[in-house]
Amino acid sequence: MVLAAVEQNEPPGRRLVDDDLANLFLPAPLRWLVAATRVAPVRRLMIRGSEWTGPGLWANLACRKRFIADKIGETLGDINAVVILGAGLDTRGYALNRRAHIPVFEVDLPVNIARKAKTVRRVLGGPPLSVRLVALDFERDDLLTALAEHGYRTDYRGFFICEGVTQYLTEAGVRRTLEGLRAAAPGSRLVFTYVRQDFIEGRDLYGTRTLYRSVRERKQLWHFGLEPEEVAGFIADYGWRLIEQAGPDELVRRYVEPAGRKLPASQLEWSAYAEKV
Structure with missing residues (x-):
């Protein structure tokens, strides 16, 4: 969300992300940090600093948000609900409320949902009627049961977003989530991101040794990965048909180059992006 807020300080034609709510959803210290990036040299310094942790990650994070926004825009007239898995402080549901009054379900761990509720009260006075906050543990709880308790119907053609989440789950947790989505109505859509399995196993660090030490060696935060050639078969076991994969090179061509930015993307x-069959 800091990245999305910082991107708002770029001229409109150079922005990789449009999100006028991002800065408002941040806690005060981070809003002060974002304010400093209104000065172009400070903004450039911050982007370069992000490359120290993981070269190319700024472009990755920005482009995946654009990719998801594009897919929602393409299907908005054909879906009945949006479900954001691992919602965190994401503002997507609140921006979507301006365009279409379809239910949006924000799903995350109880501690994160409590923080989100507090943030939404501070910024908006409370969630719109279309947004429902759903607390669950992806490793233990049944997803569709939790959604149903908050008004989700299995005949909805849902648009499920799983951005920056799968690597934090175990393989069992990922499979449990997909199993929970097995009952999603035909025509539902799923967009998700994943890190490569060879990074998880330490066989290729993609120039991000600092990140690897943080998420695999010191804290064991990341657990799950896939390889691009495995994705179609992995999700097919749960009734999903892969429509499109967007690797870093494609995302740079699609979003970074037209903005006149010279940002590399990490592999x-x-x-x-998939459809329920």
């Missing part, structure tokens, strides 16, 4: 993370 570490990919985005995938």
Whole structure:
């Protein structure tokens, strides 16, 4: 969300992300940090600083948000609900409320949902009627049961977003989530991101040794990965047909180059888009 807020300080034609709510959803210290990036040299310094942790990650994070926004825009007239898995402080549901009054379900761990509720009260006075906050543990709880308790119907053609989440789950947790989506109505859509399995296993660090030490060696935060050639078969077991994969090179061509930006993208993370059959 800091990245999305900082991107608002770029001239409109150079922005990789449009999100006028991002800065408002941040806590005060981070809003002050974002304010400093209104000065172009400070903004450039911050973007370069992000490359120290993981070269290319700024472009990855920005482009995956654009990719998801594009897919929602393409299907908005054909879906009945949006479900954001691992919603965090994401503002997508609140921006979507301006365009279409379809239910949006924000799903995350109880501690994150409590923080989100507090943030939404501060910024908006409370969530719109179309947005429902759903607390669950992806590793233990049944997804569709939790959604149903908040008004989700299995005949909805849902648009499920799983951005920057799968690597934090175990393989069992990812499979449990997909199993929970097995009952999604035909025509539902799923967009998700994943990191490559060879990074998780330490066989290729993609120039991000600092990140690897943080998420795999010191804290064991990341657990799950896939390889691009495995994705179609992996999700097919749960009734999903892969429509498109967008690797870093494609995302740079699609979003970064037209904006006149010279930002590399890491090969570490990919985005995938699928339909329920």
